[in-house]
Amino acid sequence: MKRIYIHEEYCIGCRLCEIHCIAQHSRSKKLIKAFKEEFPRPLPRLVVEESGYISFALQCRHCEDAPCLSACLTGAMYRDEKTKAVLHDKDKCVGCWMCIMVCPFGVIKRDENNKIVSKCDLCNGEEVPACVANCPNEALEYR
Amino acid sequence: MERFLIIGSGPAAISAIETIRGKGSKVEITLLSEEPYIPYSRPLISYLLAGKIEEERLFYKGRDFYERYGVKAFLEEPAVEVNIREGIVYSTKGRKFTYDKLLIAAGGKPIIPAVEGKELKGVFTFTTLNDAKNIAKYLEVEKAERVLIVGGGLIGLKATEALLEWNLNITLVELADRILSLTLDKKASNILQWRLEKESVKVITSNTVQEIRGQKKVEEVSLRSGEILPCDMLIFAIGVAPSVSFLRESGVEINRGIIVNEKMETNIPNIYAAGDVVEIKNIISGKNQPIAIWPNATEGGKVAGANMLGEDKFYPGTFPMNSVEVCGIPTISMGLTEPEGNDYEVFSKEEGINYRKVILRDNRVVGAVFVGNIERAGIFCGLIKDHLDVSPFKSRLLDDDFGLIYLPREYRKRKIEEAIGL
Ligand SMILES: Cc1cc2nc3c(=O)[nH]c(=O)nc-3n(C[C@H](O)[C@H](O)[C@H](O)COP(=O)(O)OP(=O)(O)OC[C@H]3O[C@@H](n4cnc5c(N)ncnc54)[C@H](O)[C@@H]3O)c2cc1C
Numbered sequence: 092m093k094r095i096y097i098h099e100e101y102c103i104g105c106r107l108c109e110i111h112c113i114a115q116h117s118r119s120k121k122l123i124k125a126f127k128e129e130f131p132r133p134l135p136r137l138v139v140e141e142s143g144y145i146s147f148a149l150q151c152r153h154c155e156d157a158p159c160l161s162a163c164l165t166g167a168m169y170r171d172e173k174t175k176a177v178l179h180d181k182d183k184c185v186g187c188w189m190c191i192m193v194c195p196f197g198v199i200k201r202d203e204n205n206k207i208v209s210k211c212d213l214c215n216g217e218e219v220p221a222c223v224a225n226c227p228n229e230a231l232e233y234r
Numbered sequence: 235m236e237r238f239l240i241i242g243s244g245p246a247a248i249s250a251i252e253t254i255r256g257k258g259s260k261v262e263i264t265l266l267s268e269e270p271y272i273p274y275s276r277p278l279i280s281y282l283l284a285g286k287i288e289e290e291r292l293f294y295k296g297r298d299f300y301e302r303y304g305v306k307a308f309l310e311e312p313a314v315e316v317n318i319r320e321g322i323v324y325s326t327k328g329r330k331f332t333y334d335k336l337l338i339a340a341g342g343k344p345i346i347p348a349v350e351g352k353e354l355k356g357v358f359t360f361t362t363l364n365d366a367k368n369i370a371k372y373l374e375v376e377k378a379e380r381v382l383i384v385g386g387g388l389i390g391l392k393a394t395e396a397l398l399e400w401n402l403n404i405t406l407v408e409l410a411d412r413i414l415s416l417t418l419d420k421k422a423s424n425i426l427q428w429r430l431e432k433e434s435v436k437v438i439t440s441n442t443v444q445e446i447r448g449q450k451k452v453e454e455v456s457l458r459s460g461e462i463l464p465c466d467m468l469i470f471a472i473g474v475a476p477s478v479s480f481l482r483e484s485g486v487e488i489n490r491g492i493i494v495n496e497k498m499e500t501n502i503p504n505i506y507a508a509g510d511v512v513e514i515k516n517i518i519s520g521k522n523q524p525i526a527i528w529p530n531a532t533e534g535g536k537v538a539g540a541n542m543l544g545e546d547k548f549y550p551g552t553f554p555m556n557s558v559e560v561c562g563i564p565t566i567s568m569g570l571t572e573p574e575g576n577d578y579e580v581f582s583k584e585e586g587i588n589y590r591k592v593i594l595r596d597n598r599v600v601g602a603v604f605v606g607n608i609e610r611a612g613i614f615c616g617l618i619k620d621h622l623d624v625s626p627f628k629s630r631l632l633d634d635d636f637g638l639i640y641l642p643r644e645y646r647k648r649k650i651e652e653a654i655g656l
Contacts, residue, residue: 094654097650138610138637140635140637140638140639141635141639142635142639142640145639146639147639149637149638152650152653152654153654154653154654155653155654155655158529158612158615160532161249161528161529161532161533161536162528162529162532164275164277164278164294164528165275165278165291165294166275166294166295166296183291183294185278185281185286185287185291186559187277187557187559188557188559188564188566188608189528189529189557190612191557191566191608191609191610191611191612192555192556192557192566192568192608192611192612192615193529193555193612193615194612194613194615195612195613195615195616195619195649195653196612196613196616196638196649196650196653197609197610197611197612197613197637197638199612200609201564201608201609
């Protein structure tokens with residue numbers, strides 16, 4: 092499957108990935124609208140980690156042997172048969188947080204407004220996920 | 235064609251079936267289940283009883299699971315005996331089921347203590363979908379108002395949380411000196427007890443039920459302390475025990491649960507077992523014990539399913555962990571949370587209801603507790619599993635921005651590569 096690869100040596104810590112991730116998952120999918128008019132604002136589905144001169148963006152790895160799939164009590168977490176991505180069905184999630192407990196990358200978040208979790212969906216069918224498309228220094232790559 | 239027989243229809247069984255079919259195998263699969271239902275998620279019964287979800291949502295694999303996966307299911311037909319010499323399982327309906335390979339995934343049964351009055355109407359356990367339905371019906375029909383929950387572990391708290399939605403007068407009695415004593419540390423237990431009490435739940439610790447009294451139904455309960463509590467309904471939630479009674483004479487080796495190796499094989503060739511019914515290796519203590527949690531059932535079932543097809547898969551074990559939310563306060567605990575002795579190094583941090591604690595032994599994470607802020611707790615789960623030496627960054631473990639960036643670069647890279655199978 093196609094995945095997002097992280098090149099931390101190129102990351103400049105600008106967080107554009109985060110901003111565009113939010114916009115992509117907003118209702119309008121428009122950056123300014125998403126930040127100015129839509130509340131509550133969607134959560135970014137990635138984390139930007141930073142320490143000293145190092146930084147990188149980290150999103151769901153869509154693991155081959157995904158612990159979140161084994162831990163999910165509701166069938167909300169599932170593997171897309173075509174793309175092999177690990178996706179999350181928000182209508183099935185009850186917010187038990189089992190996936191948060193077992194994800195070794197810590198990339199599943201609690202969406203407190205909706206009492207469900209939120210995670211990377213590889214921008215659901217977009218040619219290139221928004222974080223990758225908007226990275227100014229190719230620190231994220233989709234192949 | 236090879237015939238697989240599966241006892242049970244919980245996540246261990248389901249995950250084995252998904253694995254078997256996922257690998258393209260066309261073996262004949264027959265399944266026996268004690269309950270009258272298609273696969274459903276037991277943990278969701280508390281959400282159902284709370285009125286937060288519809289019953290349909292419990293059937294987490296869809297209504298047509300057995301058809302889609304080519305499973306011939308016999309419901310409400312528990313196994314009562316296994317004859318290992320002839321390869322036959324007998325059901326309560328007197329039917330015989332032959333097999334080439336057998337998977338025992340019968341899960342756990344709630345423990346009911348031997349107290350006087352336990353047969354009275356109004357006494358329940360809280361494990362199955364029928365339990366949840368029967369409790370709801372009783373509450374409606376009998377207009378029960380005063381409820382006693384016996385046991386302050388995971389299931390007792392789930393029941394409490396659900397019943398809070400019914401506006402009842404709830405008392406929780408726990409034998410240990412605090413709730414969730416097996417999984418949380420003292421501080422976290424205290425936070426949750428405080429929260430429950432704020433919700434008007436009466437929490438009684440270091441005490442238990444001595445006798446249940448009533449004409450036909452529960453009317454009052456006497457506690458070990460001598461106290462008498464009027465009560466209309468009682469729920470036993472003192473734990474589950476592996477469901478092995480039908481195997482006692484079979485020759486399948488059993489301690490508390492079924493004894494299995496890392497391939498989920500029992501001592502008898504062609505008989506496998508997984509889930510709450512087995513003793514699995516606790517990778518922190520090194521000892522085998524039942525670890526009755528969902529991920530252990532799915533992981534064990536997956537490995538059993540693969541090996542039934544002749545593969546060579548191993549399940550190295552797991553450790554106790556859980557995620558419990560009480561009245562809006564989420565908690566996650568894993569491994570050793572209240573260690574005794576001098577071999578441990580403990581880091582903790584508290585801010586209001588947000589509390590975090592990490593326990594190390596020989597510079598390895600062996601336990602963690604999160605209350606309130608549970609974000610990224612799974613990173614610690616990974617550290618326990620990987621047995622990583624955290625000495626280079628242990629002063630950072632509780633930093634707000636703690637993340638993969640503090641882990642050794644090589645480890646981090648390998649971890650990311652391994653996840654995608656590189
Ligand atoms: C209220 C509640 C909340 C929970 N919450 C959580 C949670 O938040 N997180 C977590 O990790 N775990 C939780 N658990 C535990 C989790 O549900 C179990 O660990 C898991 O279901 C075990 O799966 P299993 O397949 O081993 O067995 P089970 O799910 O126990 O299924 C056993 C199956 O075997 C059948 N059976 C039993 N005896 C026989 C027999 N003799 N013949 C034929 N069939 C038989 C039963 O009908 C059932 O289909 C919770 C459990 C309960 C009850």
